[in-house]
Amino acid sequence: MGRIKNRIRRLRFDHDEMTQEELANRVGCTRQTIIALEQNKYVPSIELAFRVARAFGVPLEEVFQDEDS
Amino acid sequence: MAPLQKRALYSFVIGLVLTTVLIVVFVAQGDITAFERDLNLRLIMYAVLVGVPLIYLILVNLTLRKPTQLDERDRLIIERSSRAQWLTVIFTLVAWTIALTEIYQEQGQVPIAFLKLIFTSTLIISTLAQSLGILVGYWEMNRNG
Numbered sequence: 001m002g003r004i005k006n007r008i009r010r011l012r013f014d015h016d017e018m019t020q021e022e023l024a025n026r027v028g029c030t031r032q033t034i035i036a037l038e039q040n041k042y043v044p045s046i047e048l049a050f051r052v053a054r055a056f057g058v059p060l061e062e063v064f065q066d067e068d069s
Numbered sequence: 070m071a072p073l074q075k076r077a078l079y080s081f082v083i084g085l086v087l088t089t090v091l092i093v094v095f096v097a098q099g100d101i102t103a104f105e106r107d108l109n110l111r112l113i114m115y116a117v118l119v120g121v122p123l124i125y126l127i128l129v130n131l132t133l134r135k136p137t138q139l140d141e142r143d144r145l146i147i148e149r150s151s152r153a154q155w156l157t158v159i160f161t162l163v164a165w166t167i168a169l170t171e172i173y174q175e176q177g178q179v180p181i182a183f184l185k186l187i188f189t190s191t192l193i194i195s196t197l198a199q200s201l202g203i204l205v206g207y208w209e210m211n212r213n214g
Binding site: 028029030032033036041042044045046048 | 071072074104138139140141142143209210
């Protein structure tokens with residue numbers, strides 16, 4: 001893993017320091033999955049990735065980036 | 070700890086306890102035929118067989134109440150652990166078949182108590198294998214991603 005990086009942690013803080021629990025509830029996953037995402041230990045499905053982007057109100061590519069591109 | 074991980078840990082501990090109880094009971098009674106002779110032993114076994122799944126269901130209900138407590142990452146881990154579970158069950162049945170065939174080949178019949186033992190052991194091993202698979206799945210995912 002690690003080719004897909006994300007800015008979830010940064011975006012959470014930019015959104016009134018949203019907690020991992022709050023984000024998890026908004027996107028419909030567990031807090032442990034948010035932790036794994038932030039540590040780049042899990043690459044989410046397209047569906048979850050879109051839900052995360054929607055929760056922050058930003059386009060997908062602002063949350064997830066392909067390291068190779 | 071994720072709810073599923075918690076449930077797997079509970080299942081694993083319950084499975085180990087049940088295995089220990091079974092081994093202790095059968096060792097204390099001498100051999101497998103004690104099951105056929107001893108009504109008390111049968112009653113203990115039936116109580117264990119009914120009681121343990123009940124406790125398990127209560128724990129599952131407490132740890133995984135809402136459907137949102139299980140997400141895509143958890144489902145991926147369950148899927149992987151199911152493969153390990155299936156293989157373990159097959160190997161258990163193969164081991165039972167070979168062992169009983171070799172031991173009772175000459176007599177031409179196997180004590181009926183083995184039916185219960187095969188069923189119980191397969192059930193326990195299946196639960197243990199899935200729980201262990203889930204716990205290893207989380208550990209691997211946290212280590213390697």
